[in-house]
Amino acid sequence: MKILISAGEASGDLYGAQLIVALRRRARKEDEPLEFLGVGGESMRAAGCEIVVESRHLAVVGMTEIIGQLPKIYSEFRKLLRAVDQAAQKPNVAIVIDSPAFNFRVARAMHARGIPVTYFVAPQLWAWREYRVKRMQKWIKKVLCIFPFEKAFYRKYKVDAEYVGHPLADLPRPQISREEYAQQNVLDASRTWVALLPGSRRKEVKAHLSQIMEAAALLATDNATYQFLFPVASSLDVAWFQNMMKQVELTRGIPETALASMVPVRNAAPALLHSRAAVVTSGTATVEAALMGVPFIAVYRLSALTFFAAKRLVKVPHVAMPNLIAGRQIIPELLQNDFTPESMVKHLQQIVPDGEPRQQMLAGLAEVQATLHREGERPAVERAADAIMKSL
Numbered sequence: 455m456k457i458l459i460s461a462g463e464a465s466g467d468l469y470g471a472q473l474i475v476a477l478r479r480r481a482r483k484e485d486e487p488l489e490f491l492g493v494g495g496e497s498m499r500a501a502g503c504e505i506v507v508e509s510r511h512l513a514v515v516g517m518t519e520i521i522g523q524l525p526k527i528y529s530e531f532r533k534l535l536r537a538v539d540q541a542a543q544k545p546n547v548a549i550v551i552d553s554p555a556f557n558f559r560v561a562r563a564m565h566a567r568g569i570p571v572t573y574f575v576a577p578q579l580w581a582w583r584e585y586r587v588k589r590m591q592k593w594i595k596k597v598l599c600i601f602p603f604e605k606a607f608y609r610k611y612k613v614d615a616e617y618v619g620h621p622l623a624d625l626p627r628p629q630i631s632r633e634e635y636a637q638q639n640v641l642d643a644s645r646t647w648v649a650l651l652p653g654s655r656r657k658e659v660k661a662h663l664s665q666i667m668e669a670a671a672l673l674a675t676d677n678a679t680y681q682f683l684f685p686v687a688s689s690l691d692v693a694w695f696q697n698m699m700k701q702v703e704l705t706r707g708i709p710e711t712a713l714a715s716m717v718p719v720r721n722a723a724p725a726l727l728h729s730r731a732a733v734v735t736s737g738t739a740t741v742e743a744a745l746m747g748v749p750f751i752a753v754y755r756l757s758a759l760t761f762f763a764a765k766r767l768v769k770v771p772h773v774a775m776p777n778l779i780a781g782r783q784i785i786p787e788l789l790q791n792d793f794t795p796e797s798m799v800k801h802l803q804q805i806v807p808d809g810e811p812r813q814q815m816l817a818g819l820a821e822v823q824a825t826l827h828r829e830g831e832r833p834a835v836e837r838a839a840d841a842i843m844k845s846l
Contacts, residue, residue, distance in 0.1 A: 455486055455846070458538065458545040458569070459503060460493040460560045462512045462553025464654040464689040465738040469551055469575060469621050469835070471497035476839035478502070491545075493534060493560075495689060506537040510689050512556050527556065535563055544569060547846055551575050558589055565593040572845060574598045574838055576615070580607045581778075587611045596845055598838045601779065602825065616841055619834035622741050623826040628724040635728055639719040645681040648673070648802065649729040649748065651722060651739050654687035658735055659695065661755045664702045666733055668795035671712040673802065681715050683729060685722035692718060726750075731806045733798055736773050736787070744776040744785075744822045749805040749815045751798060752777075753788045776822045784818030 457477065461470040474490055481488045490503040493512070499505050507530045538544060548564040550557035554577035561571045576597045579587050590597065590613045597615040599605050608615035628635075636643035650670060652662040670682040686695045695718055703713050719725055726732055726743050732750035734743045743750045752774035777783050786801050788794075804811040831837075 455481070456489045456491070456541070456543050456545045458492045458548040458564065459490055459498065459551065460534070460548070460553075460557050461495075461498065461551040462493060462509050462556045464495065464509070464687050466551040466553060466575065467495035467497045467509055467688070470494050470503070470549075471501040472621060472835040473549065473551075473574065473839060473842075474498065474501040474503055476835050477842065480839055480843050491537060491541075493530075493556075497688070507531075507534050512553065531556070531559055531563075534560065538564075538567070538569075547572060547842065549574055549842065552577075554586070558586070558593070561589070561593040570595040570845065572596045572598065572842055574618075575600055576604055576608065580604065587613065596841060598841055600834065601775075616837075618837040618841065619828050619831065620741065620826050621834045622738070622745055623823075623828070624833035624835065625723070625745075627746070628721075628727050630724050632728045635724045639683075639717060641683070641717060641719075642681055645715075646677075646679050646806065647681050647683055647725075647729040648806070649683045649685065649722070649725045649732040649734075649743075649750075650716075651685055651732065651734045651743075653735040654689050654737070654739070656690065656694070659690065659698055662735055662753060662793075663698055664706055665755075665793060665795055666753070666798070667699065667702045667708055667716065668706055669733070669798035669802070670716055671708050672795055672799045674712040674715045675709070676799075678715075681717065683725045684716060684718045685725045686718050686720060687722070688720075692720070731802055733802070736775075736789075738775075740774045740776055740785075741826070744779075744819050745826065747816065747819055747823065749785075749812055749819070751786045751788060751801045751805075753793045753798070755790055755793050776819065779822050779825055780818055782818075784815060784822070 459470045461467045478488055491506055493507040493509055494503055494505050495509045511530050548569050548571045550560050550573050552575040564571050571594050573594050576599050597608050597613055599615055599617045600620040602617055605615045605617040633643050650666050652659045652666050673680050686692050726746040726748045729748055732743055732748050734740050734750050734752055736752045736754040740752050772778050773787050788797050
C-alpha cells in the first residue's frame with residue numbers, strides 16, 4: 455500500500471513523521487506493508503518517507519510575497535506529479551497537512567487521478583477566505599481537525615470532518631533539566647532566560663530578527679542578568695541564522711556586550727519550558743509556547759500590501775491561536791507598526807517579574823492547555839491514523 459503525504463513546513467513535517475510511525479504500527483497488525491512518498495523534511499525522511507520535494511523550498515509567507523516564488527513552487531509541484539504518475543503503483547490515499555496554498559493544488563491533482571484525499575491540520579477557512587470551502591467539498595474526502603471549534607464549521611458546509619485534537623498537546627514535556635540544557639548550549643543557568651522565536655522560514659526571520667534583537671539589546675542594557683535564547687527551527691540552517699544575526703549586529707549597531715547575551719540554540723520546546731518569558735512569531739509556535747506554560751508576546755510583520763489585504767479579509771478578532779482558543783486576548787499581539795523593540799520591551803517588563811500581569815497570563819495559558827489536553831482520550835496522531843486506515 456502506498457501513501458502520499460504532503461507537508462509544506464516544519465510543523466507539518468513533524469506531524470507527518472508522527473503519522474507515518476502510527477500508520478506503520480497499524481499496518482504491522484494488518485500485515486500490510488506501507489510505502490510513503492511526498493513533500494516533507496528531515497523528520498519525515500527519518501521516519502522512512504521518500505522525499506520527492508523538500509518542504510523548505512515551499513516556505514513562503516504572504517499573498518504578495520509568494521508571487522516571486524511561483525516559478526519555483528510550480529516546478530516543485532510538477533516534480534511531485536511526475537513522481538506520482540511515473541510510479542509503478544499510484545498512491546492509495548493522499549494526506550495533505552496544513553499549507554493550503556500548495557496543498558489545495560496537490561488535493562485537486564490527486565482527486566483528478568482518482569486518489570482519495572484526507573486533510574490533516576485543516577486550513578483555517580473559518581478565519582478568512584471562507585469561499586475556499588468549496589474546494590474542500592470537491593476534492594477532500596475527509597478533514598481531520600486539530601481545534602474543537604473547527605468540526606462544526608466544516609460540518610456546516612457538509613464536509614466530512616472529525617476532531618482528532620492537536621498533535622503538540624500530546625508531546626511529552628522535555629525531560630532535560632535547566633542545567634543540562636545550559637551545558638548543551640553553552641548557557642548560564644543562573645541568568646534570566648528569555649526565548650526569542652523569529653520564525654521557521656527564512657522570510658519570517660528576515661522580517662522579524664532585527665526588531666527582536668534590538669529589543670533584546672535594550673533589555674540587556676537595562677539588566678545584565680538576561681540571556682536570550684534564539685531557537686533555530688529545524689527548517690533553517692544554523693550557520694545561515696548566525697550570519698543573519700551578524701548582519702543585524704552590523705546594520706543596527708547592536709553592542710557587542712548585548713550580542714554576547716544572544717545565543718542560537720536548537721529545539722524550541724526546552725528553551726520555552728526553561729525561559730521566564732518569550733517573544734514568539736505568530737503561528738504554530740504560539741501553541742507550543744502556550745503548552746509549555748511560558749508567558750509570551752506574539753509578533754508578526756507582513757508586507758504592507760499583504761497586511762492591507764489581510765485586514766479586510768480576516769474575520770476573527772485575534773491572530774494568535776491561544777487567543778482564538780480562549781475566546782479573548784490573553785497574550786499581547788504586536789503586529790506591523792505595533793511590532794517595535796520598545797513595545798516588546800514594555801510588555802516583557804510586565805510579564806517577567808512576579809505580579810498580576812504575569813499571573814493573569816499564566817491563568818489564561820492554563821485554560822488553553824486544559825482545552826487542548828483531552829483527558830482520557832487517545833493522542834491526536836493515533837486518532838488521525840485510525841481515521842485514515844478506516845477510510846482505506
